[in-house]
Amino acid sequence: MTRLRLGWPAGSAPDVEQLGEQAPAALARIPTLVWALCLKAAWPDPTLPHYPGQPFSAQLIETACAHLGADCKSVSTALERVLPGHGLIVAVGPLLHLGPAVATLPGPTIAALRRGHHRLPDPYQQHAVHCAPHPPESHADDPDTATSPHELTQPEASPRHSSEHISRSIITALEIARGPLPPRDLPALSDPDIRAHVQAALADIGRTLIRTPQGTWTTGYPDPVAEALAAAGIGTLSPAERTVLALVLLHTVALPRAQGRHTHPHWNAAQHSVTLRELARNRALTKTTIREALRTLTAAGMVDTAGQGNYVPGPCLQRLSETRIAALWEDLILAGRPDGHLARAIARRRQAARPTSPSQEHP
Numbered sequence: 444m445t446r447l448r449l450g451w452p453a454g455s456a457p458d459v460e461q462l463g464e465q466a467p468a469a470l471a472r473i474p475t476l477v478w479a480l481c482l483k484a485a486w487p488d489p490t491l492p493h494y495p496g497q498p499f500s501a502q503l504i505e506t507a508c509a510h511l512g513a514d515c516k517s518v519s520t521a522l523e524r525v526l527p528g529h530g531l532i533v534a535v536g537p538l539l540h541l542g543p544a545v546a547t548l549p550g551p552t553i554a555a556l557r558r559g560h561h562r563l564p565d566p567y568q569q570h571a572v573h574c575a576p577h578p579p580e581s582h583a584d585d586p587d588t589a590t591s592p593h594e595l596t597q598p599e600a601s602p603r604h605s606s607e608h609i610s611r612s613i614i615t616a617l618e619i620a621r622g623p624l625p626p627r628d629l630p631a632l633s634d635p636d637i638r639a640h641v642q643a644a645l646a647d648i649g650r651t652l653i654r655t656p657q658g659t660w661t662t663g664y665p666d667p668v669a670e671a672l673a674a675a676g677i678g679t680l681s682p683a684e685r686t687v688l689a690l691v692l693l694h695t696v697a698l699p700r701a702q703g704r705h706t707h708p709h710w711n712a713a714q715h716s717v718t719l720r721e722l723a724r725n726r727a728l729t730k731t732t733i734r735e736a737l738r739t740l741t742a743a744g745m746v747d748t749a750g751q752g753n754y755v756p757g758p759c760l761q762r763l764s765e766t767r768i769a770a771l772w773e774d775l776i777l778a779g780r781p782d783g784h785l786a787r788a789i790a791r792r793r794q795a796a797r798p799t800s801p802s803q804e805h806p
Contacts, residue, residue: 470529473513474521480504480566481532482556485541487567489560493553494546498538499566507566610640614662617652621744622758623659632660655761663762680740683728687736689778690722691746695755697775716753 470478481504485496501522508518522539526532530544548556609631616624631637642652651665664672672678680688694717704715719737723730737754740746744759763771773789780786 470525473508473517474525476511476513476564477504477508477518477521478526478531479563480507481526481539482541482545483560483563484566485539486560487565489557493548493556494541496541496545498535498540500537501534501539503566504539507564511564606637606640609637610644613637613641614644617660617662618650620661623653623655623657623661623761625659629660651764653762653764659761661762663764666764666766669764669767681736683732684736684739686725686728687722687733688740688745689775690725691717691740691754692756692771693775694721697772716749716755718752718754722754 481499482493484499484503486493487497504522505515505518509515522532527534527542530542532539533542534540613629613631616629626632632641638652645651645662646665649664649668650662653661653663655661663669695715699715719730719733722733722737725733728736737746741748741754741757744757747755747757749755773793776783777786777789
């Protein structure tokens, strides 16, 4: 059976050095130790393929961790929840196996693990893991003993500071971030050359770099790409989801603005919220339908929560271009007063902007 899974291509994995605090969270100390033992148990010979490896028992790992002085409860949590949650291990009956995330590790990562394989703690050799928390000073310069088994570190990789590598790191941060990132987290974007590299790389995948009115950075679809995707029905919302999103925006942005509670034209306001009960006043949708739509919109980042039961526009709306932001305001005018003078003017302008088909040019 062929199975597919997303993974980072070589050179595009999140770089902690470049992304800083915006890099994805790494495993904590105990889960890292448990993962190292699991990897060595399943992959005892670095000359062989690392995946799928051989099965091993949880008891083997727990015994080895006990010899290393690791907290038993933390080890059990790592084996039962943390590592399976990251796809690093899976349980098949009474035995454990390497998980699907291991199959997608980039080539350079696997190469580094092969080079440092001899430094992984071996759960099959009790004498190899039954050592002091800190190595003796006389062995401080010995590369095979300088690292304590309590603090397993990843093999060092040669630093790369090319424009291409920095650009990929920036794109990684922007694409995986839930919302826009402040300039202090991406100082390299102040360099015009780096910014040009980022723009070019994004253009190759149909994306673009966006500077928000607040001065933060994010990515989104260029207007032509967004229009083509919408026309093809790719990534669009269902009628119920569109209705609920429109209601959220009306209650949290449009109505407060009409009432003079704010003056900005943006859809990322979080100071005004709406509850499920208020949304359910729209009798065209049931509360169950609204609740399901809110769940989907929240997962997509189009709606966010501000406290229990309060909904606000989500961070995904900050990925809209200025043109799409203006179009969203027009859509609400068309929906709210379709027979009004402003709505008719918007409809005429949009109709005139549509490309004319050959059949209309030559009847």
